[in-house]
Amino acid sequence: MLFSIQPVQGASFTIGPDCNFTSSVSRTRPSSEGDELTKVSIGIYLIDILYLDEIRESFETKFFMQLQWQDPRLAKKIQKSSISFCNIKMDDIWNPEPYVNKYRRLSREFDEIASVNSKGTVTYRQVFDAELVSPLDFTKYPFDTQDATITILLLPNQPEKIKFVENQEINKVFDQLSFVGWSVGEVKTRTGLFTSKLFPKPLPRFTFEVEIKRQSKFFVKKAIFPLLILIFAVYLIFWLEPAQLIPRVSLSSIILLSVIAYELNLPSQLPRVPYLTAADTFLIGLILLIVLALTATIVTYKLTREEQKSLALSIDIWLRWLFPLFLLGLIGLAFL
Numbered sequence: 001m002l003f004s005i006q007p008v009q010g011a012s013f014t015i016g017p018d019c020n021f022t023s024s025v026s027r028t029r030p031s032s033e034g035d036e037l038t039k040v041s042i043g044i045y046l047i048d049i050l051y052l053d054e055i056r057e058s059f060e061t062k063f064f065m066q067l068q069w070q071d072p073r074l075a076k077k078i079q080k081s082s083i084s085f086c087n088i089k090m091d092d093i094w095n096p097e098p099y100v101n102k103y104r105r106l107s108r109e110f111d112e113i114a115s116v117n118s119k120g121t122v123t124y125r126q127v128f129d130a131e132l133v134s135p136l137d138f139t140k141y142p143f144d145t146q147d148a149t150i151t152i153l154l155l156p157n158q159p160e161k162i163k164f165v166e167n168q169e170i171n172k173v174f175d176q177l178s179f180v181g182w183s184v185g186e187v188k189t190r191t192g193l194f195t196s197k198l199f200p201k202p203l204p205r206f207t208f209e210v211e212i213k214r215q216s217k218f219f220v221k222k223a224i225f226p227l228l229i230l231i232f233a234v235y236l237i238f239w240l241e242p243a244q245l246i247p248r249v250s251l252s253s254i255i256l257l258s259v260i261a262y263e264l265n266l267p268s269q270l271p272r273v274p275y276l277t278a279a280d281t282f283l284i285g286l287i288l289l290i291v292l293a294l295t296a297t298i299v300t301y302k303l304t305r306e307e308q309k310s311l312a313l314s315i316d317i318w319l320r321w322l323f324p325l326f327l328l329g330l331i332g333l334a335f336l
Contacts, residue, residue, distance in 0.1 A: 019086035019116060021077050027094050029158055030071045037163045040096045041068040043170025044150055044189075044208040047127070049179040052146065054271040057136045058104055059148050063208075066170055067098060067124040075120030085117040090124060096162055096204075098124075101151040101194070102133040141277035142219035143335055145185070150208040153194050164191040164206045173210055181218070185211035223279070227262065230255050231286055231327060234293045238319045242300035242312040252294040259286055278334045285330035289323070 030038050043066045050060040071094065078086060090112040100106055109127040116122050134149045154162055171189045188209045193202035234255050237248045263283050271277060276284075296319055300312035 016115065017083060017086050019074075019078070019081075019088040021081070023077070025077070025088075025093050026073055029094055029156065029161060030069070030073065037161055038069055038096075039163050039165050040154065040204070041165045041167045042066070042152060042206045043167030044152075044206075045170050046148075046150075046173040046177075046187075046208070046210055048174065048177050049148060049182070049212065052136065053131075054136060054138055054273050056104070056131075056133075058131050058133045059136075060131050061148065061150070062127065062129050063150060064125070064127050064170075065098070065152065066167065067096065068167070069096065069122050070120050071116070071122050072120045074116045074122065075118060078116060078118045078120075083118075085115055087113050087115050090114050093122070095122075095124065097155040099153045099155050100128060100130060100132070101153050101205075103130050104133065105131040138271040138273050138277050139275065140335075141271055141279050142214055142216040143278065145211060145213045148210050148212055151194075152206045152208075154204040155199075159199075159201050159203045162204050164204045166191060166206070171208060179212070181215050182212045183215055185213055187211075219279070223262075224282070227259065227283070227286055230258055230262075231289060234290050235320075235323050237293055237297060238316045238323065242297075242304045242309065242316060245297065245301045248297040248301075249294065252290060252297060256287065256290045256294065259283070259290060263287075282330065282334040285334065289326060289330070292326075293319075293323070 045064040045066075047062045047064055050062070052059045074088075074093065078084075093114065093116075095114065107129045109129060110125075112124075112126070114122050114124040132148075132150060134147065136146050138144055154164070156162055166189055168189075171187060173184050173187055177184060188207075188211075190207050190209075192205050192207075194205035195202045234252060237251055240248055296315060300315050303309070303312040303315075
C-alpha cells in the first residue's frame with residue numbers, strides 16, 4: 001500500500017530520472033491555441049482524520065491528492081529523449097496551480113514534482129497535512145453527524161478553459177482511521193465553480209466530503225443511563241404518602257444535588273461550544289423535572305396539613321402518569 005510508507009519532508013514522491021530537456025518547456029496551457037478545454041483529473045484519498053476542534057470549527061487531517069492532465073508538447077520531448085517517463089518540477093511546466101481552500105495550517109510532505117510519460121500524461125501526487133475549516137454543528141451531541149470537507153481550487157490565468165474530472169478510483173477513505181470515537185460514513189464528491197470577490201473569474205472547484213458519525217454508546221452508558229436511574233428514583237416519591245415530607249424532600253434534594261454534581265463533572269466530555277447541545281437540553285430538563293417533583297412535594301404536604309388530603313393524593317396520582325410522559329417528551333425534545 002502506498003500509505004504504509006512514511007513520507008519525509010523534502011523527499012520525492014516519484015522514482016525515476018529527471019527530465020533534462022535540451023530546450024525550454026512552454027509554460028502556457030495545453031491546447032491554448034484552440035477552444036478545447038484542458039481536463040484535469042483529480043482524486044483524493046483520505047488517509048486520516050486526527051482531531052475535530054469544535055471552537056475553531058476545523059479538523060486536522062492527512063490526505064493524498066493526485067492530479068493528471070495531458071500535455072502533448074511534453075510527450076514530444078520525452079519521445080525525442082528515448083525514455084518512457086521522467087520527473088520535472090511543477091514550477092518548470094504549466095500546471096493547474098492546485099490550491100487547498102480554507103486552511104489554517106497546511107504542509108506538503110513531498111517535493112513539488114510531477115512525472116511525465118511518453119504519452120504526455122502529467123501526474124502530480126502529494127500528501128498534505130492540514131487543519132481545514134469546515135462548518136461543524138454539535139446541537140445533536142452525542143448523536144451528531146459531521147461533514148469533513150476538503151475543497152480544491154485551481155488558480156490558473158485561464159480558469160474558464162480548465163475543467164475538473166473526478167477520479168473515482170482514488171476518491172476513497174482509508175479503512176483504518178485513528179479517529180477514535182467516530183465512524184466514517186458516505187463519501188461525496190462534486191465538481192463545479194467557485195466564485196468570490198477575491199477572484200475576477202469563477203474558479204474550477206472540486207469538493208471531497210466525508211460523513212463522520214459519533215459513536216455515542218460511551219456517552220449513553222456513562223451519562224444518560226445513570227441519570228435515568230436517578231430520575232427514576234425521584235419518580236418513586238409520588239408513591240409515598242403526602243404527609244411524609246422529610247423522606248420526599250430528602251430524596252428529591254439528594255438526587256437534585258447528585259444531578260448538578262454530575263453535570264459539573266461532564267464538561268470534559270461535552271463539546272466546548274457557545275450554544276446548547278442535545279445533552280445540555282437533557283440535563284437542564286432533568287433538573288426541571290426534579291424541581292417539579294420537589295414543588296409537588298411541598299404543595300401536597302401543605303394540602304394535607306389543610307385537611308385536603310384527597311386533593312393531595314389526586315395530584316400524586318396524576319403525576320404518577322404525567323412524570324414518565326414528561327420524561328419521554330424531554331428525551332424526544334433533546335435527542336429526536
